[in-house]
Amino acid sequence: MKKYNLMVLAALLGSFSAMSQAETVIRFGVDPSFPPFESKTPEGNLVGFDIDLGNAICKQANAKCEWVETAYDSIIPALNAKKFDAVLSAMAITExxxxxxxxxxxxYNIPSVLVAPKGSHLDATVESLKGKVIGVAQGTTQEAYAKGMWQGKGVQVVSYPNQDAVNQDLASGRIDATFTNAATAEIGFLKTKAGADFGFVGKTVLDPQYLGGGAAIALRKDDQAQLQVINTALAGIHASGVYQLLEKKYFTFDVFKNNKP
Known part of the structure; x- marks a missing residue:
């Protein structure tokens, strides 16, 4: 009888252990249209700094990563609807x-910048952009800045579903410039064939009111446990040097500080 009870107990413990392992999953919401942070290969695989960072967080936390693709302009409502656990998609912290x-x-904390044809001499000011058409990605802090600072003051701000669509219209001459994340612009457009005749113009912009105080991972208000897990894992990958290795893989400048590219 005792042997039978021990066998039952062992089976139950094994079942609980399996359940615990199965539940150790972090589901990240991501919009893969912001290289080098997140994009897709021709084969459909997710790649980028945020993807590698998320996988490193999961490894540090002894968890399994799952990725849920979601349009950026609806990514917070999708998070709060519990379609995933956290947003890891170049999201700036704003009030x-x-x-x-x-x-x-x-x-990380990366400035925003105007991208336009080389030699255009534009700057991120109302005076310089009057009469111009500026493209931005929907739901981004750059869209909020452009609409708050320029729209209605002689500057036409056009929102697109994602940055890829903005870049296509910029390359074809339908808009005069785009206002976007500097690293996304450098890796995702300027280093491509389509972006060969374009470059950064004017000064880079760091504005806490519109652009936030750096990017972070967003979680639901009531999910304090997951927040603690992620912050502990982040501290661990910084301490081990994993973060620095990933940073060097994608960037030529320090993205953890307010350095300019």
């Missing part, structure tokens, strides 16, 4: 977003 979600510790 408006802080009212909707909790943020992890900062994962």
């Amino acid at each position: 408006k977003r802080k009212a909707q979600v909790n943020f992890s510790n900062v994962i």
Whole structure:
């Protein structure tokens, strides 16, 4: 009888252990249209700094990563609808977003910049952009900045579903410039064949009011446990040097500070 009870106990413990392991999953929401942070290969695989960072976080936390593709302009509502556990998609920390979600510790801080044809001499000011058409990606802090600072003051701001669509119209001459994340512009457009005749113009922009104080991972307000897991894992990959290795893989400058590219 005792032997039977021990066998039952062992089976139950094994079942609980399996259940615990099965539940150790972090589901990240991502919009794969922001290289070098996240994009897709021709084969459909997710790649980029955020993808590698998320996988490193999961490894550090002894968890399994799952990735859920979601349009950026609806990614916070999808998070709060529990379609995934966290947003890891180049999301800047802003006061408006802080009212909707909790943020992890900062994962990087990169300035925004205008991209236009080389020699255009534009700058990120109303005076310089009057009469121009500026493309931005929907739901981004760059869209909020452009609409708040330029729209209605002689500058036409056009929103697109994603940055890839903006870049296509910029390359074809339908818009005069795009206002976007500097690293995304450098890797995702300027280093491509389509971006060969374009470059950064004017000064880079760091504006906490519109552009936030760096990017972080967004989580639901009531998910304090997952927030602690992610922050602990982030500290671990910084301490081990894994973060620095990933940074060097994708960037030529320090993205953890306010350095300019």
